[in-house]
Amino acid sequence: MALDLEEQENLANLKSFWARYGNYIIGVITVALLAYAAFNLWGWYQRNQAADAGKLYETLINAVTKNEKDKTYLAADDLQKKYGGTTYAAMGNLVAAKIAMDSNDAAKAQAYLKWTANKASDDSFRALAQLRLLGLLIDQGTEASLKEADQLLKEKAVKGFEPLWIERRGDWYLVQKKIPEARTEYQKAMKAMQSDKAFPEDARGLLKVKIDAVGGM
Incomplete structure (x- = not known):
């Protein structure tokens, strides 16, 4: 059927438009499809990684229950290397660090905690590793360990963990027998904990013991 003049004009306009912008439109559509495919592929990869890491x-955990330290460390190392982007890597490192600390292997515990403090994908695990690392460094009480702890304490605390960060600064002062400074930090930490109902009563109780030990409120 022959096209009328209006239809012919519309067809000519469409051809002209496609000639000018066709390649661009195809490019945009192609990029969008590739992005969609990549997103789905990445989702599949993440799910697969999480399953293997689990x-x-x-x-x-089975190695821990059997008291097989070497296998525990090996599994933790593999989680780091192969599945470092999953929460399982951070969890494994924290467990391995605890095993190392219980075995009086401070260097190994420190290595696991440092990795988690710097590379954990979850802020809560990162904060927990930082706090445990600080405790380890402060307990060592050497000039080098206290200097390292001081540098770490100068960093910004993970949101929600500020009171515990302040408490660790109090511990840092206390181990150096700087009692007034320790008391001040403990009091600041208690004030912060009391204003945040998320903290369990046990945390406040432990901090209260520290405050009493340095002369009370």
């Missing part, structure tokens, strides 16, 4: 973490 199995390896289970292996680590």
Whole structure:
């Protein structure tokens, strides 16, 4: 059927438009499709990684229950290397650090805690590793360890963990027998904890013991 003049004009305009912008439109559509495919592929990869990491973490826990330290460390190391972007890597490191600390292997514990403090994908695990690392460094009480703890304490605390960060600064002063400074930090930490109902009563109780030990409120 022959096209009328209006239809012919519309067709000509469409051809002209497509000639000018067709390649651009195809390019945009192609990029969008590739992005969609990449997103789905990344989701599949993450799910697959998490499943494999979960199995390896289970292996680590089984090694812990059997008191097999070497296998525990090996599983933790594999979680770091192969699945460092998953929460299982941070969890495995924290467990391995605890095993190392219980075995009086401070260097190994410190290595696991440092990795988690710097690279954990979850802020809560990162904060927990930082606090445990600070405790370890402060307990060592050497000039080098206290200097390292001081540098770490100068960093910004993970949101929600500020009171515990302040408490650790009090510990840092206390181990150096700087009692007034320790008391001040403990009091600041208690004030922060009391204004945040998320903190358990046990945390406040432990801090109260420290405050009493340095002369009370």
